[in-house]
Amino acid sequence: MISDVAIQREFLTQIGAAHYLKSVNEAASHVVASAVRPVRPGLIDGAQALRQIVRSLSVIPRSGLGLSPVLEEVAALVVPYSTAVSDTRYVAHLHCPPAISSLAAETIVCALNQSMDSFDQGPAAAVIEQSIIDWLCDVYGLHDGDGVFTSGGTQSNLQSLMLARDNLAARVLGVDIATDGLPLESRNWRIACTEETHFSIATAARLLGLGTNAIVRVGIDSAGRLDPRSLQQVLKASQACGERVIALVLTAGTTNRGAVDPLADAIEIAAEHDIWVHVDAAAAGCLMLTEHHRNLLDGISAANSISVDFHKLLFQTISCGALLVRRRSDLDIMGSHADYLNPADDDLLDTLNHVGKSLQTTRRFDALKVLVTLRSLGLDTVSAMIERTLQTARDAAEAVAAHPNLELISPCTTNTVLLRWVSSDSSPLQREFVNVAIRQRLASADHALVGRTRVGDEAALKLTFVNPVCTPAAARKLVARIAHCGNAVAAAAPVGCL
Numbered sequence: 241m242i243s244d245v246a247i248q249r250e251f252l253t254q255i256g257a258a259h260y261l262k263s264v265n266e267a268a269s270h271v272v273a274s275a276v277r278p279v280r281p282g283l284i285d286g287a288q289a290l291r292q293i294v295r296s297l298s299v300i301p302r303s304g305l306g307l308s309p310v311l312e313e314v315a316a317l318v319v320p321y322s323t324a325v326s327d328t329r330y331v332a333h334l335h336c337p338p339a340i341s342s343l344a345a346e347t348i349v350c351a352l353n354q355s356m357d358s359f360d361q362g363p364a365a366a367v368i369e370q371s372i373i374d375w376l377c378d379v380y381g382l383h384d385g386d387g388v389f390t391s392g393g394t395q396s397n398l399q400s401l402m403l404a405r406d407n408l409a410a411r412v413l414g415v416d417i418a419t420d421g422l423p424l425e426s427r428n429w430r431i432a433c434t435e436e437t438h439f440s441i442a443t444a445a446r447l448l449g450l451g452t453n454a455i456v457r458v459g460i461d462s463a464g465r466l467d468p469r470s471l472q473q474v475l476k477a478s479q480a481c482g483e484r485v486i487a488l489v490l491t492a493g494t495t496n497r498g499a500v501d502p503l504a505d506a507i508e509i510a511a512e513h514d515i516w517v518h519v520d521a522a523a524a525g526c527l528m529l530t531e532h533h534r535n536l537l538d539g540i541s542a543a544n545s546i547s548v549d550f551h552k553l554l555f556q557t558i559s560c561g562a563l564l565v566r567r568r569s570d571l572d573i574m575g576s577h578a579d580y581l582n583p584a585d586d587d588l589l590d591t592l593n594h595v596g597k598s599l600q601t602t603r604r605f606d607a608l609k610v611l612v613t614l615r616s617l618g619l620d621t622v623s624a625m626i627e628r629t630l631q632t633a634r635d636a637a638e639a640v641a642a643h644p645n646l647e648l649i650s651p652c653t654t655n656t657v658l659l660r661w662v663s664s665d666s667s668p669l670q671r672e673f674v675n676v677a678i679r680q681r682l683a684s685a686d687h688a689l690v691g692r693t694r695v696g697d698e699a700a701l702k703l704t705f706v707n708p709v710c711t712p713a714a715a716r717k718l719v720a721r722i723a724h725c726g727n728a729v730a731a732a733a734p735v736g737c738l
């Protein structure tokens with residue numbers, strides 16, 4: 241039998257408080273001991289070996305082992321095999337190092353364990369999230385705007401297209417999709433975007449019952465940005481064959497190239513056709529907080545909805561993102577009432593239940609992390625940190641462009657550098673082999689973990705700079721290493737061998 245005192249010790253009670261402080265400190269110490277000086281930036285293979293190690297643990301022993309030994313065990317197992325997101329050698333993804341301010345706030349978020357669905361599950365949390373949303377609406381120039389925190393870009397994109405679909409059906413057809421489902425007309429509904437658009441838009445099309453065939457691709461220019469002339473043509477062609485484009489998705493910071501679509505021009509064209517415009521600014525949305533790069537987002541305030549992620553360029557722990565809408569009434573379509581959470585009469589009482597705006601019910605108080613980072617660092621520092629990542633990327637891109645054995649595939653606009661190893665006499669097969677090998681060699685020698693993708697059906701390498709600690713000089717050194725590694729691989733496997 242477990243005693244009452246023993247149970248209390250395991251929770252945040254008076255008796256458990258000391259255990260909590262000791263345990264959180266212990267956990268943090270393990271992170272500091274090994275994660276601060278990682279031996280490698282990460283792994284790109286080895287799942288089988290890891291499975292074996294993990295299999296040796298029995299998940300639930302009959303008698304508990306005690307927290308300290310388990311924390312030690314977990315630290316030994318997890319930390320060395322984790323991707324070192326705070327290490328400057330890790331440049332593979334839009335996956336940021338968490339700021340200390342975010343980690344500290346996370347401790348409060350976790351311990352208080354507030355839930356955002358109803359006011360009575362987190363009164364301060366409800367009000368703080370709303371005040372951050374209101375502030376974001378000001379930042380993005382959405383003067384009648386509103387929004388909600390989300391788990392990130394994927395969820396924000398899904399919800400934006402749901403709003404586009406349901407508001408259109410209500411306004412144009414008088415159909416309430418929430419109760420009646422999709423009308424017959426939906427067979428002809430289309431979502432316009434480019435081939436550079438994040439795949440979560442295709443997932444959203446599937447979930448919303450439109451299917452991926454509803455996606456029509458707009459052409460891009462050589463830098464991977466939507467071409468407004470192509471947009472005109474696509475809209476005209478859709479109209480001519482009886483289709484209706486219900487949403488145009490623009491991207492600010494494409495996943496591969498970091499490109500920003502021409503927001504103002506495209507939104508103007510869409511407005512002529514009465515089309516909902518969603519800007520997926522998951523990657524580059526935080527440039528709004530910079531002094532020198534916010535102009536890249538000019539025109540964004542005319543969008544109907546915007547996705548912005550803070551677990552990318554605002555150095556927040558996962559997860560942390562938001563969906564914003566230009567007209568607050570556009571969120572009304574989400575509204576539903578659960579008697580136990582947000583009964584209809586709560587609206588009359590001005591009770592702040594965020595569940596009516598979200599796809600989630602139980603939801604984290606991530607807004608606190610944003611507040612703590614912004615208030616503790618201040619705008620100048622936040623701006624300088626974000627700008628450092630862009631400067632580092634530009635320096636890396638310059639080094640790529642200047643190297644005879646590297647091709648800069650796309651101009652660097654934000655924090656992504658897309659490149660590949662080349663040589664004057666290389667065949668496509670050799671380039672494929674060398675570029676794949678570069679990533680593997682850099683990772684296995686613990687020099688760097690770089691990203692990979694395909695452009696024009698050829699292997700490409702991707703450097704994503706989201707770590708302000710990484711200096712432009714370090715980025716130039718990495719580029720030189722990539723070229724050196726490529727040349728070494730090519731010399732070992734010359735053209736004739738492939």
Ligand SMILES: Cc1ncc(COP(=O)(O)O)c(C=O)c1O
Pocket residue numbers: 334391392393394395438440491493494495520522523549561
């Ligand atoms: C442009 C863009 N949109 C959406 C997403 C998805 O965001 P999340 O991973 O936060 O769901 C990403 C992820 O990298 C992205 O680059």
